[in-house]
Amino acid sequence: MNRDGETNNANDGALLLLKNVTKRFGTKVVLNAISLGIEKGKTTVVIGPSGCGKTVLVKHLILLLRPSGGEVYFKGERIDNLTETELNKVRTHYGFLFQGGALFDSLSVKENIIFPIRQHGVITDWEQVEELVKAKLAMVGLDGYQNYYPANLSGGQRKRVALARAIALNPEVILYDEPTTGLDPIRSDVINELILKLQRELGVTAVVVTHDMTSAYKVADRIIMLHNGKVIADGDADHIRNHPHPTVQQFINGQVSEDDLAVLRMSGTVSQAQFLPRDFEQ
Amino acid sequence: MIGMVGARTIGGVENMGRFARFFLRSMIVSVRTCASVPAYPLIWTQMNIIGVRSVPVVMITGAFVGMTLAVQAYDQLAGMGLEEHLGVLINVAVVKELGPVLAAVMLAGRIGGALTAELGTMNVTEQIDAIRSMGTDPVRYLVAPRVLACLLLTPFLIIYADLMGIVGGYFVSVVQFGINSRAYWSFSASGVELWDVSIGVIKGVFFGVAIAAISCYKGFTCKEGAQGVGQACTEAFVASFISILALDFALAVIFKAIYNTFWPLKSLV
Numbered sequence: 218m219n220r221d222g223e224t225n226n227a228n229d230g231a232l233l234l235l236k237n238v239t240k241r242f243g244t245k246v247v248l249n250a251i252s253l254g255i256e257k258g259k260t261t262v263v264i265g266p267s268g269c270g271k272t273v274l275v276k277h278l279i280l281l282l283r284p285s286g287g288e289v290y291f292k293g294e295r296i297d298n299l300t301e302t303e304l305n306k307v308r309t310h311y312g313f314l315f316q317g318g319a320l321f322d323s324l325s326v327k328e329n330i331i332f333p334i335r336q337h338g339v340i341t342d343w344e345q346v347e348e349l350v351k352a353k354l355a356m357v358g359l360d361g362y363q364n365y366y367p368a369n370l371s372g373g374q375r376k377r378v379a380l381a382r383a384i385a386l387n388p389e390v391i392l393y394d395e396p397t398t399g400l401d402p403i404r405s406d407v408i409n410e411l412i413l414k415l416q417r418e419l420g421v422t423a424v425v426v427t428h429d430m431t432s433a434y435k436v437a438d439r440i441i442m443l444h445n446g447k448v449i450a451d452g453d454a455d456h457i458r459n460h461p462h463p464t465v466q467q468f469i470n471g472q473v474s475e476d477d478l479a480v481l482r483m484s485g486t487v488s489q490a491q492f493l494p495r496d497f498e499q
Numbered sequence: 500m501i502g503m504v505g506a507r508t509i510g511g512v513e514n515m516g517r518f519a520r521f522f523l524r525s526m527i528v529s530v531r532t533c534a535s536v537p538a539y540p541l542i543w544t545q546m547n548i549i550g551v552r553s554v555p556v557v558m559i560t561g562a563f564v565g566m567t568l569a570v571q572a573y574d575q576l577a578g579m580g581l582e583e584h585l586g587v588l589i590n591v592a593v594v595k596e597l598g599p600v601l602a603a604v605m606l607a608g609r610i611g612g613a614l615t616a617e618l619g620t621m622n623v624t625e626q627i628d629a630i631r632s633m634g635t636d637p638v639r640y641l642v643a644p645r646v647l648a649c650l651l652l653t654p655f656l657i658i659y660a661d662l663m664g665i666v667g668g669y670f671v672s673v674v675q676f677g678i679n680s681r682a683y684w685s686f687s688a689s690g691v692e693l694w695d696v697s698i699g700v701i702k703g704v705f706f707g708v709a710i711a712a713i714s715c716y717k718g719f720t721c722k723e724g725a726q727g728v729g730q731a732c733t734e735a736f737v738a739s740f741i742s743i744l745a746l747d748f749a750l751a752v753i754f755k756a757i758y759n760t761f762w763p764l765k766s767l768v
């Protein structure tokens with residue numbers, strides 16, 4: 218298992234590899250020369266506070282965002298210099314579960330799952346397609362919902378359908394962007410179990426972006442923490458639990474930092490910030 | 500102040516450059532899509548949404564244009580005893596300029612806004628990224644069918660607008676002002692050439708492509724949130740409107756030059 222600063226040098230056998238990847242939006246540096254290898258068949262969880270660049274990082278693994286600097290490799294081949302058309306072939310090896318599901322709201326559940334199959338012409342026999350959709354939905358516990366539309370599904374169901382769509386092309390890598398955000402603890406656990414099930418049964422390589430530590434501890438073979446565009450912690454769940462870095466401890470224990478508390482204290486009392494009826498009187 | 504003007508200019512030029520690349524790519528992909536039979540159902544669906552459902556509004560627009568022209572022009576022509584020539588004026592204006600332009604403006608409002616809102620919402624809810632993540636080109640799946648549908652159907656919609664403009668003008672001229680029907684049609688037939696009708700219809704191809712490309716571009720590049728989508732819709736309509744007028748002017752100059760080249764004597768008459 219890689220440990221923090223050593224992460225980045227021994228990644229030559231990794232399925233996915235970022236080498237010195239930097240991403241800037243205007244003058245803001247979101248990823249700062251990150252080097253990271255994703256091991257085949259393992260579940261790697263990326264944690265970090267909101268806005269630290271977790272989603273940006275995972276979008277670089279599939280080149281939905283292009284790096285401002287650095288290189289991205291998939292199965293040892295450099296992919297960040299490919300054209301969009303060339304990348305489309307590479308992307309068929311990936312599944313991506315978006316934070317909000319990103320289901321096509323004009324298509325039914327069945328049509329959503331068929332979408333990638335139809336685009337790549339994997340199957341032409343429609344009976345076989347029906348069976349495949351049924352199997353994928355059964356895998357996420359939603360067989361029978363084929364003719365529902367996304368608007369008629371709950372948040373958890375939408376994520377499960379999105380997961381069924383993400384695995385439609387039997388991907389080697391599944392990227393999960395905040396899979397449990399916005400779900401109640403029970404639905405979150407259902408998603409966690411699904412991530413484990415897919416890894417167990419299909420042997421896929423998974424990268425999960427989350428700030429839900431319960432989920433992270435449950436599904437992770439390896440946890441990486443991002444802060445200020447850098448990897449500040451990298452290891453298994455126990456390594457992260459006992460990590461000496463104060464930012465890591467604050468994050469995993471959900472504690473506000475002294476600096477943030479100082480800002481809150483300086484901002485005055487709540488009553489001072491409230492308007493009273495007399496404030497509106499002439 | 501100077502810095503702000505400079506920054507805005509650079510921003511505008513960059514935006515134009517991005518649009519030019521998007522437009523070129525959309526055109527190349529659209530041409531390829533013509534040869535792709537599996538894409539035909541997508542084009543068919545868009546033709547229904549963009550074309551068929553726009554027929555009523557375009558026809559109403561055309562009818563009112565023809566009727567208004569008749570009301571406005573009658574007094575001037577009647578004062579000179581030329582009221583029977585009203586048909587020439589109305590029909591040339593309708594088929595050559597007002598029918599195509601006003602039908603296109605109506606389409607920019609009806610279709611352009613809807614395309615931008617739909618694609619903009621897909622963009623902010625990551626549906627376009629989802630298409631890309633599944634190894635599909637969103638331009639091929641979303642833009643090409645819409646561009647082709649607009650390109651193919653705008654000329655037909657303009658024919659509907661022209662037809663209703665002619666009917667509307669005839670109705671007011673003959674029924675309301677009592678102009679002799681046979682004289683009305685006779686002068687109209689001698690004054691309106693196939694060339695006039697053709698250039699109006701050809702303009703439709705350009706207007707259709709401009710509306711679709713601008714609306715799709717604005718949808719693809721819209722900022723996050725409801726405000727972002729709303730702003731993109733407004734920008735799409737304004738840009739489409741200006742493009743229609745600019746294209747109309749450019750095409751009028753080009754067609755006039757072509758006409759003068761092939762029929763120099765006729766143009767003098």
